[in-house]
Amino acid sequence: MKPLLLSITLLSTIQLFAQNLADKVTIRRTEYGVPHILGEDLKSVAFGLAYAEIEDRGEKVILPLLRSKGIIAKYTDIENVDVDLYSKLVLEHTRNTYHLLSQETKDILEGFAQGVNYYLEKYPEEFPEWYYQKFTAIDIAATSNRGGRPSPFSARDFLRKLEEEKELARQNDDVGSNVWAFAPERTKSGNAILMRNPHLSWSAGYYEAHITVPGKINFYGDFRIGGMFAIICGFNDNLGWSTTNNNPDLEEVYALKVDPDKPDHYLLDGGSFAINRKNVEVEFKNGEGTGLVTKEWLYTPFGPVIDRSNGFVYVVKTADWNNFQRGEQLVSMMLSKNLEEWKNAMRKRNISSSNYTYADDQGNIFYIWNASTPKLPHEFKGDTTAHVVTRSDEIWSNYQDFERIPQLLNPKGGYLQNSNDPFYLTNLQQPIPQEGQPNNYPEPRLRLRSQHSLDLINNDKKFSLEEVVDMKYSMKMPAADRLKDDLISLMENNSSDYAETASYLKAWNNTSSAESQGSVLFNEWFWYYRSLVGADSIYRDVWEWDNPMSTPMGINQPDSAMKALTMAIDTLERKYGDYKLAWGDVYRVRRGDVDVPVGGGSGTLGNFRVIYFGPEEEDNKRRVIGGDGWVFAVEFGKKIKAYSILAYGQSNNPESPHFDDQAQLFAENKMKKVAFSEKEIKKATLKQYQPGKEQ
Numbered sequence: 254m255k256p257l258l259l260s261i262t263l264l265s266t267i268q269l270f271a272q273n274l275a276d277k278v279t280i281r282r283t284e285y286g287v288p289h290i291l292g293e294d295l296k297s298v299a300f301g302l303a304y305a306e307i308e309d310r311g312e313k314v315i316l317p318l319l320r321s322k323g324i325i326a327k328y329t330d331i332e333n334v335d336v337d338l339y340s341k342l343v344l345e346h347t348r349n350t351y352h353l354l355s356q357e358t359k360d361i362l363e364g365f366a367q368g369v370n371y372y373l374e375k376y377p378e379e380f381p382e383w384y385y386q387k388f389t390a391i392d393i394a395a396t397s398n399r400g401g402r403p404s405p406f407s408a409r410d411f412l413r414k415l416e417e418e419k420e421l422a423r424q425n426d427d428v429g430s431n432v433w434a435f436a437p438e439r440t441k442s443g444n445a446i447l448m449r450n451p452h453l454s455w456s457a458g459y460y461e462a463h464i465t466v467p468g469k470i471n472f473y474g475d476f477r478i479g480g481m482f483a484i485i486c487g488f489n490d491n492l493g494w495s496t497t498n499n500n501p502d503l504e505e506v507y508a509l510k511v512d513p514d515k516p517d518h519y520l521l522d523g524g525s526f527a528i529n530r531k532n533v534e535v536e537f538k539n540g541e542g543t544g545l546v547t548k549e550w551l552y553t554p555f556g557p558v559i560d561r562s563n564g565f566v567y568v569v570k571t572a573d574w575n576n577f578q579r580g581e582q583l584v585s586m587m588l589s590k591n592l593e594e595w596k597n598a599m600r601k602r603n604i605s606s607s608n609y610t611y612a613d614d615q616g617n618i619f620y621i622w623n624a625s626t627p628k629l630p631h632e633f634k635g636d637t638t639a640h641v642v643t644r645s646d647e648i649w650s651n652y653q654d655f656e657r658i659p660q661l662l663n664p665k666g667g668y669l670q671n672s673n674d675p676f677y678l679t680n681l682q683q684p685i686p687q688e689g690q691p692n693n694y695p696e697p698r699l700r701l702r703s704q705h706s707l708d709l710i711n712n713d714k715k716f717s718l719e720e721v722v723d724m725k726y727s728m729k730m731p732a733a734d735r736l737k738d739d740l741i742s743l744m745e746n747n748s749s750d751y752a753e754t755a756s757y758l759k760a761w762n763n764t765s766s767a768e769s770q771g772s773v774l775f776n777e778w779f780w781y782y783r784s785l786v787g788a789d790s791i792y793r794d795v796w797e798w799d800n801p802m803s804t805p806m807g808i809n810q811p812d813s814a815m816k817a818l819t820m821a822i823d824t825l826e827r828k829y830g831d832y833k834l835a836w837g838d839v840y841r842v843r844r845g846d847v848d849v850p851v852g853g854g855s856g857t858l859g860n861f862r863v864i865y866f867g868p869e870e871e872d873n874k875r876r877v878i879g880g881d882g883w884v885f886a887v888e889f890g891k892k893i894k895a896y897s898i899l900a901y902g903q904s905n906n907p908e909s910p911h912f913d914d915q916a917q918l919f920a921e922n923k924m925k926k927v928a929f930s931e932k933e934i935k936k937a938t939l940k941q942y943q944p945g946k947e948q
Contacts (some may be wrong), residue, residue: 271371274300274364275944283928283937286903286911289463294789296356296364298464302476303368303945306460309904309911310478313458316822317386317479318369321395324536324544325800328383332575334546337535340395343577344552347395350577354394357583368944369393375945378789394814397482398577427452427856427865427880429708430497432610432722434618436667441717444890447612448721449486449495452856452863452880455901459883463929472587473895473929475883482580488887488895491590492613497671499608501624502693507555507648508639511564519553519566522645528558528566555648567639570648572625578603592617599623600655608671614889620669621660622676625652631692648871659685659694668710672856678801678826681711699801700730707802709861718888722896725886726922728852731859731930733763733775735792739808740778743815754822757833765860767837767850767920777825779858781817786810828873840866842920844901845913851877851920862922884924895927 277293278301288305292298295512306314319325323341326333351359366388373385431450437443451459453726459480465471474487487494512518512525513592519526531550536543551558553568560567578601585598592613599609605625612618631640641726642648659676667681675695677685687697699707708731709724716724741758744751754774761771791807825832829839837850853862864880877900887895900919903911918925928937 257629259904268318271300271367271374272945273401274367275304275371275946278304278944280305280942280944281934281938282940283934284939285828285899285914285925286909287461287463287928288903289465289928289934291465291467294466295360295469296803298466298470299361299364300368300371301944302366304372304466305462306313306476307369308460309906309909310458310460311905312380312384314369314479315373317396318388318392319384319386321392322386323387323535324383324386326535327543328381330521330541331544331546332455332785334535334537335539338533338546338548338550340650341520341533341535342531343398344391344395346575347398347577348391351391351394353586354581354855357388357588358581360624361584362393362580365393366390371944377461388604392578394482395581398481399428414768427495427863428498429856429894430495430863431530431672431702431861432495432497432608432670433706433710433725434610434612434620435710435716435721436618436663436671437616439715440888441715441720442888442890443620444888445614445616446716446718446721446888447493447495447610447884448725448884448886450725450884451486451496452865454879455882457879457882459899461883461897461899461903463749470588474587482583485583485587488588488683488721488886488889488893489587490587490614490893492592492595492611492889493887494586494595494609494611496607497675499606499622499624500673501622501626501695502635503573503605503627504569504637505627505629505649506507506559506637506639508565508641509553509568509917510641511561513822517551526553528551555645565639565641568776570627572605572627572652574823575680576603576605576625577857589907592619602652602655608676610669610671610886612889613664613735614709614891617663618667618669619662620671620679621658624658626658626691628652628653628691629693633691635693653691657691659690661685670703670706670710670720672700672706672861674700674703678703678707681707681802693867697798699796700856701735702861703931705729705731705859718886718894718896721886723861723922723926725861725884727861728764728766728769729755729859729861729922730763730765730772730775730854731778732763732857735806736779736808737761737763737775739793739811740775740818741812743808743811744818746783748842749817751818753760754818754832762854765836765854765858765862766852767835767840769836769852771831772836772854773834774821775827775840776816776858777821777832778818781820781824782808782814783857785813785817815929821948828869838871839874840864841874841876842900843874844916845907847913847916847920849917849920852922853880881919885927886924893927893929895929896924898924 274297277297277401278289290301295519323337326337348368364915369388428453434447436447440446460476460478462476463473472489509519512520517528529552531630532547532548556568556570556574557567562936582601582603589595609623628651629649662684664680678699741755744755758771765772793809794804796804822832842849842851853864854860856863864877866875883899885897898919902915928934
């Protein structure tokens with residue numbers, strides 16, 4: 254057969270295969286545009302998911318896939334070279350390990366790739382020309398394998414970025430999540446309930462969808478835009494789970510002595526070993542032409558080389574580095590039918606971090622501080638200071654045993670909670686002991702957001718699912734309970750000039766509800782005060798393990814507190830003409846045609862309804878840009894019952910009716926009813942079609 258004819262025949266076969274998958278898929282859109290994707294097998298349902306994602310999110314789906322190929326710089330500029338260099342390493346490793354994946358995982362990845370390709374073929378002018386690549390299952394797998402670690406090509410920045418990540422995680426109480434699980438003894442229905450509440454930027458890319466293959470999978474959850482396996486939380490007919498960030502220590506830096514007699518060799522175990530080298534090549538756009546960058550990647554069997562100086566070769570060994578089977582674990586979790594199957598999936602250890610909180614239809618609730626934390630053969634220094642080693646057994650090689658990871662099953666009090674603090678006080682009635690924990694586990698901590706969470710549920714009340722939804726929207730601002738009285742006393746003792754302001758704050762109900770008066774002033778004061786004294790010097794009495802729910806307490810630096818008050822009043826009067834403002838006068842949900850007041854604020858002040866806002870706009874109002882995003886609450890009975898909200902809508906197209914149709918609901922502290930059963934979906938379906946046949 255002639256080459257041209259062979260190519261045409263091959264192309265026709267690929268197109269026929271894609272069309273065959275499209276014919277096996279039905280997409281049903283219910284109210285608010287949620288896609289319920291029904292497929293005949295795993296490959297076809299993943300095909301439909303990819304197609305629906307691009308319909309709703311367009312280039313947001315394509316860009317991560319282009320990045321996974323390592324070709325962003327080729328079509329943009331040299332600024333993206335480091336990104337592409339790292340991506341090419343990940344892609345190569347993904348290619349080399351792809352054969353290790355289960356057939357189920359491969360089917361999902363291959364179906365998703367075909368769905369992307371099919372959409373691009375159907376709509377050849379919707380995106381820039383360079384978006385029209387042929388994507389493979391390996392490209393899809395690489396999107397989740399890439400992870401968030403700094404690139405080893407930026408060697409001298411590597412440690413600095415790791416340190417910055419740790420410090421950001423320590424100080425920032427907004428970027429994270431809340432989760433609750435209630436045992437049957439704590440619910441009015443006698444069924445377990447799970448509530449998931451993440452806090453990330455509204456550009457993070459949560460995608461609400463439901464995938465069903467009869468007899469195989471029936472999963473409703475979060476599919477991060479641009480791939481199957483970035484972050485998935487959700488539920489099936491039998492069980493569900495949610496994640497909250499836990500920021501474990503996953504890496505150690507080692508210093509290997511250089512061999513004085515051989516260039517770029519290091520000494521270990523009495524021998525001399527060469528640093529491994531790999532050249533990675535990336536094209537970048539340079540005006541009308543292209544440039545070529547070739548960088549050498551240096552690595553050892555223990556991890557990448559990040560520096561060579563002072564007579565040492567510095568290597569970082571991290572649990573994330575060769576972890577290229579994240580999707581494998583998530584597929585097993587989605588297909589699990591009971592707690593033991595789900596725990597067996599978790600034992601794969603392919604997901605290196607995050608708290609996981611679980612509930613099921615058998616009434617189990619379960620928490621695990623999931624972390625691939627190294628077993629250290631040396632002292633833990635708590636930072637990125639290098640350990641000088643001369644033997645390989647001085648370098649960690651195994652994780653802490655799965656059964657030793659902190660976890661709780663069906664604890665006293667019938668509840669579990671996490672708001673990004675360490676595991677110790679996940680349940681106040683059954684604390685996880687400090688004694689005996691590995692020295693590279695975190696110290697106990699319970700910030701105000703976690704205390705707020707516990708205040709709401711550490712009791713003997715029984716809740717309906719609807720009451721859990723209402724309770725999730727608690728507007729209390731706990732920092733006011735700890736600081737406001739001292740601030741008022743300072744005003745009353747300082748000068749009669751503050752009498753009116755003191756009276757105004759006394760009348761405030763210590764919430765960040767949209768209508769609350771006093772919250773704007775207190776919030777403005779708090780951030781000025783924090784900036785003057787520093788994050789670690791706000792409170793007079795610091796947090797104590799023996800008094801975990803009523804510390805920290807009190808103003809630590811009175812003079813700075815009064816200075817901050819003056820600054821806050823002056824700022825508000827200059828911007829708004831008065832400091833007496835309702836929260837919703839300043840803080841808004843603005844999306845599409847929706848412009849309404851909203852309650853909620855920073856987790857640093859203890860808000861459980863975490864929202865963070867962008868910079869002031871022309872009218873000095875501030876719009877939501879992150880915090881509560883995709884939230885769900887689900888009850889596991891004979892029939893699944895659930896509510897959810899995707900605050901920023903199913904579509905990012907301003908012309909779509911699903912761009913802003915959940916914004917008002919979100920601002921009103923409500924959620925939509927989830928259609929999960931076949932009967933519910935059929936009743937709620939507004940549009941039904943097969944990929945490529947929308948009309």
